Amino acid sequence: MRRHGTMVTAGAVPQCSPEVEALLAATAERLLGELDEVADLLIERVEQVMPHIRLGDEFHASLISVARSSAQLLSTMIRSWTPPQVVPPPHDALIWARGLVGRGIPMDDLLRIYRLGQAAYQDLFYADLVAGDHDPALVTDAMRACSAFAFAWIDAISAPLIEAYQQERDRRRRGAAAVRTEAITALLNGAPVDVDVTSARLGYDLRRTHCCVLLWTTDERAADLPGDPVDDAVRHVAEALGGHGRPLVHHDGVDECAAWVACDVVPPDAAERVARRLRNARFRVALSGAALGVDGFRLAHREARRARRVGRLLRRAARATAYHDVAVEDLLLRDVEAARQVAASILGPLAAGDDASRRLLETLRVYLEEGQSLARAARRLGIHQNTIAYRIRRAASIAGQEEPGAKALQAAVLLAPLLNDEPVIEPEAPRLDPG
DSSP states (O other), rough: EEEEEEEEEESSOOBBOOHHHHHHHHHHHHHHHTHHHHHHHHHHHHHHHHHHGGOOOHHHOOOHHHHHHHHHHHHHHHHHHHOOGGGGOOOHHHHEEEEHHHHTTTHHHHHHHHHHHHHHHHHHHHHHHHHHHHHHHHHHHHHHHHHHHHHHHHHHEEEEEHHHHHHHHHHHHHHHHHHHHHHHHHHHOOOOOOOHHHHHHHHHHTTTTTEEEEEEEGGGGGSSSSSHHHHHHHHHHHHHHHHHEEEEEESSSEEEEEEEEEOOOOTTTTTHHHHHOOOOOSSSEEEEEOOEEEHHHHHHHHHHHHHHHHHHOOTOOSEEEEEEHHOOOOOOOOOHHHHHHHHHHHHGGSSSSSSHHHHHHHHHHHHHTTOHHHHHHHHHHHHHHHHHHHHHHHHHHHHTTTTOOHHHHHHHHGGGGGGGSSSSOOOOOTTOOOO
């Protein structure tokens, strides 16, 4: 679009008439002579809009410094009408962006500081343009050109600032993760540790009572969700358990982690609570019981691993599996193939896999889970008690058992999911604990 000798193209430095370039250069030259005052005004605007970044004299001084260098570069480029894309950002601006990570200032604030600074610089530039005795049409063209140039500048500088910030954040995370992994590995491998020193390194009090949480997914889409879905899920689990303070989280890949939650007890209905909190997530969870101190830290991890193993083998549809709910299954599964053979032997034709057998086996499973109560089983399945009683008798008869509550039959019903698939390949032990 051409107007009064100025061609403005979105995202690019506009083509200007010689008169507009001369006016812009003169204005930029005057601002270059007042850089200290310009920097003060820019940061005054930023701190008015963002009072939460008033973090003391040292940080204020760093803001002034980066504002001065940025205003100097921007004015210099406008004076010579040099495209911002060809000039690297000020070195101290990149250093400053990296320093924000250590102060806990989010990247959104970094970008907002620069956008506010850009707006304040434009206001100063406009004020200088209109203060002179120039043709109004020429001033309008110069304002339009300055605006396009400033937006091209902020677009050009944002990418390297973001890259510097992300690199520093990733570097710090890798360093913190390495320290955390080393300390957790030593703990789980039984190495002697100084509790106070290790607690400080982890940022987590090892003298507490812990519940260990293993969280994983096989859904690759989870990694594409906004934010950090694993950390979000851990937070929800900790809230469901009534945890105290921040959980200790160790990522074992993008979509798997181990976490320790400080809590006094693990509620009896912990699995149900967690499942409700994660009903819209794509994660599965294994929970330990509550255990105290360093030894409890290790025990909780072992229990969570065992709960996860039971969940993968016998409760594949369950969102969450708590160890105190599956301790018996854990004992029965110490030898998976032997457990499979025992289940097949006891259930006999009841494990045939046809619709009628599956219906009888499911009814028997619910009946046993409901404490051999016909009434509760009927309510849960939504069918009459007489139908439940018939199916139970029929299931026991097919399995060759006189009593549906016989211990051998109860164990076989627990192990029945092993008979539905091909032989199970045992999951590898987590890298954290090779034992």
